[in-house]
Amino acid sequence: MNDNSPNELRRPPVDDPGPETPTPSWVSANPELSKAAQRRVVGAFGLSALSALISVVAYFAIPLHIQVELGSFRAGLHNVVFGTTMGLAILLIGIGSVTWGRNLMNDDEIVQERHPPQSSDEDRTEALAQLSEGVRDSGVARRRFIMGSLGGALGLFALPLVVTLAGLGPWPVPSRRRATIERTLFAEATPQAPIRLVNDVTFRPVKASDIEIGQLVNAQPENVQHLEGVELQQAKAKSSIILVRMDPETIQVPESRRDWQVSGILCYSKICTHVGCPITLWEQQTHHLLCPCHQSTFDLGNSGVVVFGPAARSLPQLKIGVDDEGYLIATEDFRVPVGPSYFERDSRNDFQEGDA
Amino acid sequence: MATPARMAEPTDPSSAATSTRTALRSDQVDLPPALTNRAKEAKWLDERLGIGGVGKAFLRYAFPNHWSFLIGEIALWSFVVLLITGVFLTLWFKPSMAEVEYNGSYQLMKGMMMSQAFASTVDISMDVRGGLLLRQMHHWAALLFVSAAFVHAARVFFTGAFRKPREVQWLLGVGLLFLATMGGFSGYSLPDDLLSGTGLRFADGLMRSIPLVGTWVEFFVFNGEFPGDLIISRLYMVHILLIPALILALVAAHVGLVAYYHHTQYPGPGRTEHNVVGEPAFPVYIAKAGGLFFLTWGVLALFGALVTINPVWTYGPYNPAQVTAGSQPDWYMGWVEGAVRIMPGWESHWGPTTWSWNIFIPGVILLGGFFTVMALWPWIEQWFTGDTRSHHLLEFPWQNATRTGIGVAIITFMLLLQFGGANDLIATHFALSLNAITWFLRFAVFLGPIIAFWVTKRICLGIQRRREERLVHGSPSGHMHRNADGAYHEDDVPIGRDEAFTLTSTPGPDPLEAGPGTDARGVHRNEPVSTRRARASRWWLGDNIAAPTREELEAGHSGDGHELEPSKK
Numbered sequence: 067m068n069d070n071s072p073n074e075l076r077r078p079p080v081d082d083p084g085p086e087t088p089t090p091s092w093v094s095a096n097p098e099l100s101k102a103a104q105r106r107v108v109g110a111f112g113l114s115a116l117s118a119l120i121s122v123v124a125y126f127a128i129p130l131h132i133q134v135e136l137g138s139f140r141a142g143l144h145n146v147v148f149g150t151t152m153g154l155a156i157l158l159i160g161i162g163s164v165t166w167g168r169n170l171m172n173d174d175e176i177v178q179e180r181h182p183p184q185s186s187d188e189d190r191t192e193a194l195a196q197l198s199e200g201v202r203d204s205g206v207a208r209r210r211f212i213m214g215s216l217g218g219a220l221g222l223f224a225l226p227l228v229v230t231l232a233g234l235g236p237w238p239v240p241s242r243r244r245a246t247i248e249r250t251l252f253a254e255a256t257p258q259a260p261i262r263l264v265n266d267v268t269f270r271p272v273k274a275s276d277i278e279i280g281q282l283v284n285a286q287p288e289n290v291q292h293l294e295g296v297e298l299q300q301a302k303a304k305s306s307i308i309l310v311r312m313d314p315e316t317i318q319v320p321e322s323r324r325d326w327q328v329s330g331i332l333c334y335s336k337i338c339t340h341v342g343c344p345i346t347l348w349e350q351q352t353h354h355l356l357c358p359c360h361q362s363t364f365d366l367g368n369s370g371v372v373v374f375g376p377a378a379r380s381l382p383q384l385k386i387g388v389d390d391e392g393y394l395i396a397t398e399d400f401r402v403p404v405g406p407s408y409f410e411r412d413s414r415n416d417f418q419e420g421d422a
Numbered sequence: 423m424a425t426p427a428r429m430a431e432p433t434d435p436s437s438a439a440t441s442t443r444t445a446l447r448s449d450q451v452d453l454p455p456a457l458t459n460r461a462k463e464a465k466w467l468d469e470r471l472g473i474g475g476v477g478k479a480f481l482r483y484a485f486p487n488h489w490s491f492l493i494g495e496i497a498l499w500s501f502v503v504l505l506i507t508g509v510f511l512t513l514w515f516k517p518s519m520a521e522v523e524y525n526g527s528y529q530l531m532k533g534m535m536m537s538q539a540f541a542s543t544v545d546i547s548m549d550v551r552g553g554l555l556l557r558q559m560h561h562w563a564a565l566l567f568v569s570a571a572f573v574h575a576a577r578v579f580f581t582g583a584f585r586k587p588r589e590v591q592w593l594l595g596v597g598l599l600f601l602a603t604m605g606g607f608s609g610y611s612l613p614d615d616l617l618s619g620t621g622l623r624f625a626d627g628l629m630r631s632i633p634l635v636g637t638w639v640e641f642f643v644f645n646g647e648f649p650g651d652l653i654i655s656r657l658y659m660v661h662i663l664l665i666p667a668l669i670l671a672l673v674a675a676h677v678g679l680v681a682y683y684h685h686t687q688y689p690g691p692g693r694t695e696h697n698v699v700g701e702p703a704f705p706v707y708i709a710k711a712g713g714l715f716f717l718t719w720g721v722l723a724l725f726g727a728l729v730t731i732n733p734v735w736t737y738g739p740y741n742p743a744q745v746t747a748g749s750q751p752d753w754y755m756g757w758v759e760g761a762v763r764i765m766p767g768w769e770s771h772w773g774p775t776t777w778s779w780n781i782f783i784p785g786v787i788l789l790g791g792f793f794t795v796m797a798l799w800p801w802i803e804q805w806f807t808g809d810t811r812s813h814h815l816l817e818f819p820w821q822n823a824t825r826t827g828i829g830v831a832i833i834t835f836m837l838l839l840q841f842g843g844a845n846d847l848i849a850t851h852f853a854l855s856l857n858a859i860t861w862f863l864r865f866a867v868f869l870g871p872i873i874a875f876w877v878t879k880r881i882c883l884g885i886q887r888r889r890e891e892r893l894v895h896g897s898p899s900g901h902m903h904r905n906a907d908g909a910y911h912e913d914d915v916p917i918g919r920d921e922a923f924t925l926t927s928t929p930g931p932d933p934l935e936a937g938p939g940t941d942a943r944g945v946h947r948n949e950p951v952s953t954r955r956a957r958a959s960r961w962w963l964g965d966n967i968a969a970p971t972r973e974e975l976e977a978g979h980s981g982d983g984h985e986l987e988p989s990k991k
Contacts, residue, residue, distance in 0.1 A: 078929065079972040080922040085692025085699055125551060131527065141730065142554065149555040149727020157720025160713045167709030177692060177699050178484045180684050180814055183587045234642035235650070243637065246647040266743055284743065294535070295521040296651040303648055303742035336743065341627025341781060342648070343620060344745045358747040359620065360763045361846060361856055374857055376762060376780045378769030406627040408637045412774040
């Protein structure tokens, strides 16, 4: 019983007229055009070789760091000349080859039988016979316990290799999470030993009196300066902050955060609560802060709640104060983990619209 | 006038050059002189490698000719260019996140601290002769590779080339498509510039959002907290060893299976399910396909020479505290990016846990779901159509209106998401409200595909109807006649038998009918059909306009007076 039969039974309504009779192409029927095509092919191959040679000369002869400018096109001369000649050397082989194939070769279609992918009945029977012979030779049928134990061994032998993958990185158990993704550099701050907030480019401490209403300052904790390499990157991915000064009359400050600010200067995490991009786009008038990656928008005049976009949680706010010399300081860490969500994150303490 | 019986007699396929020849004696072969001189070498090789048998099998192997078959070749050739340029790039690139002070010739970065990976990328771009060219060729080749692979997959989908016996071939292709995008993303991240670092930060957020194990995935991938110190070297291994090796293995199997099945062909005169009509491999196909390799490579080299891509020195080294506005991934991740952007901020806080649906659904589920549905497609369609026949003749997209409709709906969905991935640039370039674009897309990604499906299906059915009309009544001749009453009408000319055969040689399946055992023709079926499946099958196939039968065709053209009757249209 062949499952192809329903189709095979149906006779197509039109008989196969057979393959089209090949007609000689215009070029091949025309000796002059053929000659011209041949010239084009030889010309393409010849130019390709020439272009390759020019390319090699250009590689050595043209100094690096010379810029060419043609209107809005600006590029390095070496790259342009070396690359263009190299590209032409390659491209012209293709052009010559395709021209040759299309115009000068006999491209009459041929018809070949298609052989079905399945094996012939004889092959199938022969294969089954050989398989049975092999199974008998192995004696598997009489010694089932061998197969059972082999199955067990094959099932487990790869485990030692697999478990080495458990060392791909440190395990984010609760204690490690508290020491890494749930902690920022501000954790080192205490009311006795506060941490100054510094400009993130110059590392100069930020004075409260230097920030005007409407201004945004990208900042870091001062202890970030002692770090380098990986630790610096990891610290910046969590401890980056923004300082904004808004007219206290125009913003809502909940009772619980009344003393988190210094005369309208508020400090927020710069790391988006969506997937962790640093947020930079500040709309002075609306107090909105927009993440350039996925356009989550936070209202900094309202404890950082989400007003638009895919982020789900308010931007964490940092409690800041001012020291005797007028510099902005932090005396404690963020109250909630900064950055994107993760499964073990306890998100019940994040600020929500309407919280007091 | 002309009836099908009066069309040209079918020529016997065996009269054309076929592979069925009687055994030749060596003195019967008319060898060109160039080959006679090489007899010794050929003999040497044949006695060791048996090249005679290989030559017999493949020298005159027929390849059907159609422009749409070149797209897969372009993907293959851009992958070869990726391998070549990639090997060169590894000669200079240093996959390390160790912090170094930049000391190259780019003045604006002198003295800056950066990872060795980024410093060496800038060195390749600035101080290695031809280095920038190789980098840019590699990046353009990657974009072309993934683009060509996607378009090739669409061609295979819309022409039904994935149907039996090519389901395994389709699975290999889906695997290749997935590997191609992963290869692209891993390479995009290697230079460790500000843009690619932001991309990794996004990937980190994506991993974190996986329920239960997200944090573990993050810590294992990054060797601890983001960004860690190993991600670049790990991605380097993935990018230059793991993924290329897998792609090479899958490509070998993919191309090997093409040779095994023979390429599919579009319907046409002389073309049946049992033959293959095409150009012989040697010489004309090799000249054209080999030429295409050089054309692909040459164009990529010219792009590398003339069109700047990913100028990382203008972005600077990665710094988790900085970002550029208008950050965009390479295009093939754009639709996922768009989904993440337009997704509402849904997150569940159950007890001390956080479930980030806002990232998990558009990022992980959507991407995984896309490739899963794609991989299962041959079986999904077969469940609807019950079509278990082998197919070597392709379908024209209009012949399977429902599949084509679904395909266009999926493309519409992805395009709308792609717009979502560029919502900020659309907003700034066209002075539109970002929020309005986002809200529009939140609805459009669901409504758009439905409309696209409906419109596409209607267009396909319209083409089917016109095909039936051409078959039964012929094509308008352009000759107007006026009869004695003063009425005008136009003659129809019967279409040629070549066209008639082309339009009718791939009859689609009939809808499944519920019931056990036998179908309407009394043929035994292997599995019973449930009423639910029969309903689904009618939804899929029921609207198709069946090709006219032989009798209808005879009737349509019979009678000399037909053309003089007023048109029924």
